[in-house]
Amino acid sequence: MSQKNITTPLFFIVPAVILITIFVIYPILHTLLLSFLSPSGKFVGLRNYFDVLGSKEIINLDRFTSTYPPWGALIHNAVWIAIHLPSSILLGLFFAIILKDVKGASIIKSIVFLGMVMPMIIGGLMAVFLFDKDIGIVNVFLRFIGLRSLANLSWTYWPETALLATILTGIWMWAGFSMIVYSAALATIPREYYEAAEIDGASSLQKFIYITLPLLKAPTQIVVVMSVLYELKIFDIIFAATMGGPGEASTVLALLMYIEGFVAFNFNRAAVLAALLTLLTLPPAIWIAKTAVKRK
């Protein structure tokens, strides 16, 4: 490559590299460095990691046999993924399919999408009221269908239900994302595929299984990765609804990182949690990047 050929791409790349170095790479490296230091600045190797990973706040082995939390922030994040991921995807897909080709669907979609537009912190505050035993709409509904034992609890105040209340709020707020992605994907499937299948005598279910689902693979990958990242770094809803309580029954890694950093002012332990969160979010991020490259 000639001198001129190198200069031109450099001219465009260097500003971005400088900005990324200052605002992304340096903070990451500094956080990593902090995670290996004691509060007094002494190098302590992996001691902070052992301390944090061995603490009850991360994995509470004493309560593993208990039927309700606290089980530790890492387990709570796993519970978030286990419940929130399939629920929000299926709910979004459900809305996208039933609202396809429906007159006025855009209004209903807008209402579903409101959860995405609303700040998560507001959603968290609303969760307290949604699940209140006296005025909560969820509890009114539960009472209506006869589930009185659940209806008579303010969910965010009980360890049995606090985590679930925040997850359900998260599903409500996040379902709009998968609905919009699936709606866009459904609109790109050529109508001819369905017409050909109809000529061959395919039922609605067969059309869905053999045409729609395979063609939704790529958007599903996007939705899965984005949802997992959201679930791993979930913070706002829990901060506002329960502050991780009662008794750490709904705490998650990001909230724990906040408490270590800005309540206990232990930036080294907070850095360990940040590194742990980064490690957990890397696999899905790398997977989606690889998939995108392969698709190109």
Place this chain on the structure above:
Amino acid sequence: MEGKILAVSKEAKTLIAVVAIICLLAGFGIAWVFKPAPPVKPRLTVIGPWGGAERELFVPVLDAFAVETGIEVDYRMYRAEDLATILPAQFEAKKTPGDVIFMWAWWIRNNTDHILDVSDVITSADFMPGTVDQVTVDDKIYGAPYTGKVKPGFWYRISFFKEHNLEVPTTWEEFETLLDTINDTLGIVPIASGDGVGWPLSDVTEHFLLTFGGVDLFKGLINGSVSWTSDEVKAIFRDNLVPLLEAGYFSEPKDWTLILEDWWEGKHALYFMGSWITGMVANASDLGLFSLPGAEAFVFAPDFMFIPKYTEYSYEAKELVKFLSGVKGQTVQVKQGGHIGTNLEVKLDDYPAVDKRVAEILEGATAVTDLDDTVGGDFQTTFWGQLKYLWVHPEEWEGVLANIEAKAP
């Protein structure tokens, strides 16, 4: 030729006139741009934790300061928990969101690098003994006490007690009987449990600790010389607090302002809350109050303010601190109700009747600082969270105490 010259001369005159007008306008423009700016009138920003009704009671104090000094003040509300995350970054950048900020005493003590020394405007002897010590580091005073709040005991509506022939208890047994009566006869949960981030539950717990454990135990829990899993503390939970929780005498926690309305409407008979409640109800003269029988010490929590080093108006900010901590400012505040003065010159006659009763309770009793506010940090978050857990699962009280001890000093 002559005519042409004349014509040219006319054009020249027009040109000169246009240029002159432009120059004149430009001159005015330059003069306007470069005119000396009028002196900027200092306008202070005060950040405090009070919103809603409490804010309405505080704003008149700032108005009184503006009238006296001519310095305008804006008020912004931030919870101390939020300030704890906002201020470190602001201070590192040598900036401040406010000129006078209300904050926890422990936080002020830990951040003196960013705080102005106010020893020149605050005299320790003017305040309740020990108050200024809480914000003093190396003989320098970094904060100023404002008014304080007492957590004196259980509030009830006099009309409610009269209507149902209920008596104020004078012994623990009478207290238990009262709760039994309210629960069985009236069919309501006797005590309303307020919740915010958790502090209302910590207030009532501290009242139990002080009443049945005494001041030494209480101070020991603050400085770490007494364990939360010690026999004395366990006994208080096992014999006094937990049985009431297990009997269902405390309600499920609910936002403290919402449950205040429930209690006022008669859905509960008693509400443990700080003295600020007197400014939050429709008819303060209907308020009655009793402490746990045998209580000889109470939590008195003064509000503290400080001036960040990075304020542009340090002189005016000190004037405001002087006013708010002084007898004038505190008198305006206590007259509004819900506050107890820390300045010794505030007169008992200046209190509304109901606050006068609270102020009288303090006379002869020992005042101690709020336990979780004094310790602070992640102990406070854990303490609040664990008490919320205790309230719904009292049978796990020993585990709760062990978890609190794990974060205790």
